[in-house]
Amino acid sequence: MSWELVIGLEIHVQLRTAEKLFCSDGTAFGAEPNSQVCPVCLGLPGALPVLNGEAVDLAIIAALGLGCQVHEVSVFARKSYFYPDLPKGYQITQFSEPLATEGIVLVRSDGVERPIRIRRIHMEEDAGKSIHDRVSDGTAVDLNRTGTPLVEIVTEPDLRTPGQARTFLQELKRTLEYLDVSDCNMEEGSLRVDANVSLRASGADEYGVKTEVKNLNSFSAVERSVVAEAKRQTAILDAGGEIVQETLLWDERDGSLRAMRSKEESHDYRYFPDPDLPPLRLDSERIRVLKAGLPELPAQRRARLMEVHDLEARDVDVLIASRSLANYFEALVAVVGEAKVAANWVKGPVLKEANRVQRSVEDLGIPPSDLAALIELVEDGTVSGSMGRKVLGQMVDTGKTAREIIETEGLSQIQDSDELNAWVDAVISENAEEVERYRSGESRLIGYFVGQVMQKSKGRADPKALSAILRGRLDQ
Ligand SMILES: [Zn+2]
Numbered sequence: 001m002s003w004e005l006v007i008g009l010e011i012h013v014q015l016r017t018a019e020k021l022f023c024s025d026g027t028a029f030g031a032e033p034n035s036q037v038c039p040v041c042l043g044l045p046g047a048l049p050v051l052n053g054e055a056v057d058l059a060i061i062a063a064l065g066l067g068c069q070v071h072e073v074s075v076f077a078r079k080s081y082f083y084p085d086l087p088k089g090y091q092i093t094q095f096s097e098p099l100a101t102e103g104i105v106l107v108r109s110d111g112v113e114r115p116i117r118i119r120r121i122h123m124e125e126d127a128g129k130s131i132h133d134r135v136s137d138g139t140a141v142d143l144n145r146t147g148t149p150l151v152e153i154v155t156e157p158d159l160r161t162p163g164q165a166r167t168f169l170q171e172l173k174r175t176l177e178y179l180d181v182s183d184c185n186m187e188e189g190s191l192r193v194d195a196n197v198s199l200r201a202s203g204a205d206e207y208g209v210k211t212e213v214k215n216l217n218s219f220s221a222v223e224r225s226v227v228a229e230a231k232r233q234t235a236i237l238d239a240g241g242e243i244v245q246e247t248l249l250w251d252e253r254d255g256s257l258r259a260m261r262s263k264e265e266s267h268d269y270r271y272f273p274d275p276d277l278p279p280l281r282l283d284s285e286r287i288r289v290l291k292a293g294l295p296e297l298p299a300q301r302r303a304r305l306m307e308v309h310d311l312e313a314r315d316v317d318v319l320i321a322s323r324s325l326a327n328y329f330e331a332l333v334a335v336v337g338e339a340k341v342a343a344n345w346v347k348g349p350v351l352k353e354a355n356r357v358q359r360s361v362e363d364l365g366i367p368p369s370d371l372a373a374l375i376e377l378v379e380d381g382t383v384s385g386s387m388g389r390k391v392l393g394q395m396v397d398t399g400k401t402a403r404e405i406i407e408t409e410g411l412s413q414i415q416d417s418d419e420l421n422a423w424v425d426a427v428i429s430e431n432a433e434e435v436e437r438y439r440s441g442e443s444r445l446i447g448y449f450v451g452q453v454m455q456k457s458k459g460r461a462d463p464k465a466l467s468a469i470l471r472g473r474l475d476q
Helices: 053-065 162-179 219-238 284-292 298-309 313-319 323-336 339-357 368-379 385-398 402-408 417-430 432-439 443-456 463-474
Strands: 003-014 076-080 090-094 100-109 112-125 129-131 140-142 149-155 191-201 211-216 246-251 256-262
Touching: 003 162, 003 219, 053 100, 053 112, 053 149, 053 162, 053 284, 100 162, 112 162, 162 191, 162 219, 162 298, 191 219, 211 219, 219 246, 219 256, 298 313, 298 323, 298 339, 313 323, 313 339, 323 339, 323 368, 339 368, 339 385, 368 385, 368 402, 385 402, 417 432, 417 443, 417 463, 432 443, 432 463, 443 463
Parallel strands: 211 246
Antiparallel strands: 003 149, 003 191, 076 090, 090 112, 100 112, 112 149, 129 140, 191 211, 246 256
């Protein structure tokens, strides 16, 4: 029997606010444990929540950017459960009346573009963090994150392969970055994923029993854990067994899944409207203004760059990977003029340097105008392309301009024929045997002679001028 894999995702995204969702504590990552807490987020008696308007705006922007319908009335509810990192004993979230519903994200994989539906987006507060390795005889708790504003984005079960899930998440993350609603830093927990996984007989309409894999904080963890869970479920079903609805934890170190608890039903949480918070009523004008102010999204930018600059789709896909990279590219084109030249530099040497020093392109310290000056020196033949790439590395390391490096290190290409002729003479007299073979028909040896002269010139001979001189001498 063959099985079809069905995947739905729930993504928690931390909104980029200075303050928490219902109090004015800060949200900075990495602060001293329990230094960003107050009676509201600690759930002390009598403390009352006050909704953060900035968080509401960011949540609306996220929903609009993902094509959702934003509802003018939504309701905050209490989700009751006990856990040491949840001092109130309930989490404030939205349940039966969420902020937004019915969005869509277009995902391109294997050359096919398919729509992945967003079922709902709701606002909620984060819980704290239990820390198991800080004290030797127990578990410590850090409540700094308690009350941090999140949106939870829930997809319909529209994904069919682990690869599609990964591609969807990349597109979602990129869209949220373009919208500037979150830093989406997965290492710091700003974007966390739960995956709902089930199998059904190929061609069946009904979904199978699903399990939930919790708290995945990298794209590869999502992909690998779904592969592992699909394999586990397949083995059970093939043996005639039944899938138990449960929550699983993925262990990234050994690639294993273990049962965390049997999955709760929503009635276990005793949801009810939070009596401290009135329904959230949004003015339609506020939604309209935020919609009008939405930035250009990745798909639109892809289309525009392809059209305006006549670039290939696969080049543009690299350039729009982040909004800052696309901005950098466009600023460079504005100075350089030639879009293809600028694109080749950005997606090649510039990204390679960023990767080498583990910084983003905008943090490399190379303003587009400085890179443009280097490109001009390569284009006019002052330095070769390969020397240009080396100079770029030195610009990153030293903060000097291309011209300073080329002048102080004497790196400009040698086109002077006296100098080149002297090296060619030397190479010809040192390689009599190869000269003989070249003249009797082994014309591919020209590359060898060029290499020998380049060595003598320490890479500075202009290969074009050099080739011409070499051919003139050898073809006599
Ligand atoms: Zn607080």
